[in-house]
Amino acid sequence: MDLIRRIEAGQGGFLVFALTPPRLATERDEAQDIADATIARLLPLDLDGLILYDIDDEADRNAAERPFPFMPTLDPGDYLANHLAAWPSPVIVYRAVSKYAPAELRSWFSAQDPGQVMTVLVGAPSRATAGRTSLADAQALRRDTNPALSLGGVAIPERHARREDEHLRLLAKQEAGCRFFVTQVVYDINAAKNLVSDYHYECQTRGVKPVPFVFTFSVCGSMKTLEFLRWLGVGVPRWIENDLAHAADPLEASYGQALTTATELMTYCRTLGVPFGINVESVSIRRVEIEASVRLAAQLRAHLR
Amino acid sequence: MDLIRRIEAGQGGFLVFALTPPRLATERDEAQDIADATIARLLPLDLDGLILYDIDDEADRNAAERPFPFMPTLDPGDYLANHLAAWPSPVIVYRAVSKYAPAELRSWFSAQDPGQVMTVLVGAPSRATAGRTSLADAQALRRDTNPALSLGGVAIPERHARREDEHLRLLAKQEAGCRFFVTQVVYDINAAKNLVSDYHYECQTRGVKPVPFVFTFSVCGSMKTLEFLRWLGVGVPRWIENDLAHAADPLEASYGQALTTATELMTYCRTLGVPFGINVESVSIRRVEIEASVRLAAQLRAHLR
Numbered sequence: 229m230d231l232i233r234r235i236e237a238g239q240g241g242f243l244v245f246a247l248t249p250p251r252l253a254t255e256r257d258e259a260q261d262i263a264d265a266t267i268a269r270l271l272p273l274d275l276d277g278l279i280l281y282d283i284d285d286e287a288d289r290n291a292a293e294r295p296f297p298f299m300p301t302l303d304p305g306d307y308l309a310n311h312l313a314a315w316p317s318p319v320i321v322y323r324a325v326s327k328y329a330p331a332e333l334r335s336w337f338s339a340q341d342p343g344q345v346m347t348v349l350v351g352a353p354s355r356a357t358a359g360r361t362s363l364a365d366a367q368a369l370r371r372d373t374n375p376a377l378s379l380g381g382v383a384i385p386e387r388h389a390r391r392e393d394e395h396l397r398l399l400a401k402q403e404a405g406c407r408f409f410v411t412q413v414v415y416d417i418n419a420a421k422n423l424v425s426d427y428h429y430e431c432q433t434r435g436v437k438p439v440p441f442v443f444t445f446s447v448c449g450s451m452k453t454l455e456f457l458r459w460l461g462v463g464v465p466r467w468i469e470n471d472l473a474h475a476a477d478p479l480e481a482s483y484g485q486a487l488t489t490a491t492e493l494m495t496y497c498r499t500l501g502v503p504f505g506i507n508v509e510s511v512s513i514r515r516v517e518i519e520a521s522v523r524l525a526a527q528l529r530a531h532l533r
Numbered sequence: 534m535d536l537i538r539r540i541e542a543g544q545g546g547f548l549v550f551a552l553t554p555p556r557l558a559t560e561r562d563e564a565q566d567i568a569d570a571t572i573a574r575l576l577p578l579d580l581d582g583l584i585l586y587d588i589d590d591e592a593d594r595n596a597a598e599r600p601f602p603f604m605p606t607l608d609p610g611d612y613l614a615n616h617l618a619a620w621p622s623p624v625i626v627y628r629a630v631s632k633y634a635p636a637e638l639r640s641w642f643s644a645q646d647p648g649q650v651m652t653v654l655v656g657a658p659s660r661a662t663a664g665r666t667s668l669a670d671a672q673a674l675r676r677d678t679n680p681a682l683s684l685g686g687v688a689i690p691e692r693h694a695r696r697e698d699e700h701l702r703l704l705a706k707q708e709a710g711c712r713f714f715v716t717q718v719v720y721d722i723n724a725a726k727n728l729v730s731d732y733h734y735e736c737q738t739r740g741v742k743p744v745p746f747v748f749t750f751s752v753c754g755s756m757k758t759l760e761f762l763r764w765l766g767v768g769v770p771r772w773i774e775n776d777l778a779h780a781a782d783p784l785e786a787s788y789g790q791a792l793t794t795a796t797e798l799m800t801y802c803r804t805l806g807v808p809f810g811i812n813v814e815s816v817s818i819r820r821v822e823i824e825a826s827v828r829l830a831a832q833l834r835a836h837l838r
Contacts, residue, residue: 392771418723418770425772429779465723467730467801474734492797496772 240503263311280304326359545808568616585609631664
């Protein structure tokens, strides 16, 4: 069964890989070369789908200085349409809705083939951001314009650790049409388990069928990347930071940590009966980190079967 | 090698079991029956040693009402001397030092055979407690009275989560003569890993050899026991609480959680190269919980080899 039908049926067991589109300044030919190289690298993984992120500046999110400068990227919808025609499985396109006017979103929604594309709508990075469209309005636009287009939402275990209501937000998103949730990168296994657990038992109480969680994992090959993950709001336990800081090969250490966290979370979700998929993200653009991400995805594929 | 020599050599790989002495009001014959039954139950585990706790009221620790009423127990030193002569391996006797006058501690220290007994000295449960002897004074008394008597200290991962200096306290205790550290019950794996990690890298920085950590695990068969663990300051993640609250068989659920946490922590310590032992504690006096603790110890013994 393909990814879209599987998600619509509330089933997990799938593997996706997340990409950030090339920088906005990339020439068309070069963008095609990047897309071709990416497809060649990912095809052997037999992925159930791709995720394309929609990068926002998020300067409002955090007063601290961004460890890497913000680089605008190609629009993920355009990148898909113009460069990824050869990609064989469904693609989940993120939309940072506050960047767009309602008319832009409407026109993009209506142009999508619901048999090939899904979308994850992401609200403004902070309450202070005005935003051109709210998450609720974007959800309504999708429903009105292209109700067959599968909708997903983001799940933030770290927000649950602070506010203890993320499971209720997820259920509200589910009522607004979400059929799956994608987490940010998971480094803190307890934060992820706490969220899944509260979501699971709240579904049980309400008699609602849980939708698939898509857990995101990445490797982190340097303290700079780690610092960036923290800036993005990812909770990284101290022992993970220590091990990376002292490892002869931080990338291999990170690979081992991600594998352990992922397999333990998978075991936990199986025990609970919560459907889940796995997303592997390449946070950095360093070649060795990309290759380690691909290796991680291949290994996690084996654990999904 | 027996437990005492192993610890003095800085080596881990051992299994101990922790007991609370019978209630103070217990008749002498009845106390002997309890001791005999305990020995019979524990002998097949081939334990490297026993731990005898010294229970304090700890009313100062927490303003909240104690979930179980405080029951004074027999003195662990007396219980050992009067009832556990048949026990074949070394015994670690806790001393809640603030309960005793210096002269009482001195006389107990001097009476111990350093080939059979070790001691863990525990300071006052809160700063507000006046206490008859301070931890530093008790450490000095042990050194002056019976320097061959092996000394251990307590390690509190939850305190590290709040103050981030527990690894420095451990190193100070090590300088005061401690040759091992026993944790309180571990439910939050990240808190334990964070402490071990900070301790390990601080030892590395100082060129100090790490001493064995003894990680304590228990099973928890009811929400009341869980509440008591929290009252004692044990950090229990939300997902563990949820699973116990909803499990058809909470004791089995807790058993599985403890096994998973213990094996993962063991793997982690092996990766770091920190020596460790395992302590299984029976928190409750319910027969099924005691039996599950014994089963847990037997299973963890297999993972130590």
